[in-house]
Amino acid sequence: MLSMLNVRVERKRKVADEICSFHLVSATGEPLPPFTAGSHVDVHLPGGLVRQYSLCGDPRDSGQYVLGVLKDPASRGGSVAMHGVEEGSEIQISAPRNHFPIESGAGHTVLLAGGIGVTPLMAMAQTLFAESRSFDFHYCTRSLARTAFREVLLQGEIADHVYLHLDDGDSERFDAEATLRHCFRPDTHVYVCGPAGFIEAMLMAAKLAGYADSQVHREFFAAPKVKPAVQGNGAFQVKIRSTGVVHQILPEETVVQVLARHGIEIETSCEQGVCGTCATRVLDGVPQHRDVYLTDLERAENRLFTPCCSRSCSALLVLDL
Ligand code: FES
Numbered sequence: 436m437l438s439m440l441n442v443r444v445e446r447k448r449k450v451a452d453e454i455c456s457f458h459l460v461s462a463t464g465e466p467l468p469p470f471t472a473g474s475h476v477d478v479h480l481p482g483g484l485v486r487q488y489s490l491c492g493d494p495r496d497s498g499q500y501v502l503g504v505l506k507d508p509a510s511r512g513g514s515v516a517m518h519g520v521e522e523g524s525e526i527q528i529s530a531p532r533n534h535f536p537i538e539s540g541a542g543h544t545v546l547l548a549g550g551i552g553v554t555p556l557m558a559m560a561q562t563l564f565a566e567s568r569s570f571d572f573h574y575c576t577r578s579l580a581r582t583a584f585r586e587v588l589l590q591g592e593i594a595d596h597v598y599l600h601l602d603d604g605d606s607e608r609f610d611a612e613a614t615l616r617h618c619f620r621p622d623t624h625v626y627v628c629g630p631a632g633f634i635e636a637m638l639m640a641a642k643l644a645g646y647a648d649s650q651v652h653r654e655f656f657a658a659p660k661v662k663p664a665v666q667g668n669g670a671f672q673v674k675i676r677s678t679g680v681v682h683q684i685l686p687e688e689t690v691v692q693v694l695a696r697h698g699i700e701i702e703t704s705c706e707q708g709v710c711g712t713c714a715t716r717v718l719d720g721v722p723q724h725r726d727v728y729l730t731d732l733e734r735a736e737n738r739l740f741t742p743c744c745s746r747s748c749s750a751l752l753v754l755d756l
Contacts, residue, residue: 549629
């Protein structure tokens with residue numbers, strides 16, 4: 436079980452159309468745990484929803500956590516509930532976790548943000564600036580009105596590194612492949628965050644520009660909508676290494692749900708294959724990966740799988756539990 440923090444919304448303000456920032460401070464007087472750029476927290480919302488939001492403030496500022504949240508009525512309801520949280524409210528959050536850290540040895544870093552995907556990259560930009568490291572920050576949005584954190588981006592200390600690309604602007608369309616090709620070096624690292632279509636386009640641009648998979652890092656906010664493959668979509672079994680007990684997983688259930696019913700708790704967070712919290716070692720069998728967390732190499736190795744959403748191609752998976 437993750438440790439929980441009681442925080443108060445000290446400040447809430449609109450930072451763009453449909454986007455609010457939330458400044459969270461400790462509600463108990465206990466200092467907030469430090470965090471590194473790329474971290475996120477689980478926010479426990481009224482009504483029992485739990486959602487993950489990246490910390491977009493400056494990691495040097497230890498007194499508060501800042502979240503940026505896009506209100507998306509088409510989402511699963513978390514962002515609408517979050518926008519209903521008012522200044523002065525107290526909420527519970529998890530301690531920060533980081534599945535999207537900055538590579539310390541990079542000679543140059545390129546940050547590519549699409550829409551609200553700007554949030555973790557804001558913290559990265561501030562860290563890279565504080566460490567006097569070489570970086571460029573490209574932020575693609577629909578319009579200036581939809582561009583969050585304009586003050587920090589255009590007038591703050593990182594402004595010289597920021598390139599805004601607006602869908603409705605006069606400037607030419609952002610050519611990600613040419614941009615990435617221009618700054619290619621073996622030690623250049625690229626970080627991408629945004630909607631699934633944006634991420635896929637940026638990953639393709641990086642590949643075409645000659646980047647190795649190990650140079651490109653991405654964070655999804657939600658799992659892309661994919662049609663479930665027919666193969667592996669049915670029932671299968673999982674065997675628990677420590678006890679030898681075999682459990683049947685029916686088509687309508689996840690491994691996490693079945694094991695929880697039998698007293699085996701696997702820590703989860705997003706429950707849709709995005710965050711990697713539930714990643715579990717596979718000792719035998721072939722998973723059918725349905726997450727967007729594992730890298731292509733990790734998928735091919737089949738040593739890990741995400742039991743909150745993934746299934747099995749083989750009749751049996753042996754899990755290191
Ligand atoms: Fe997030 Fe499984 S809980 S990937």
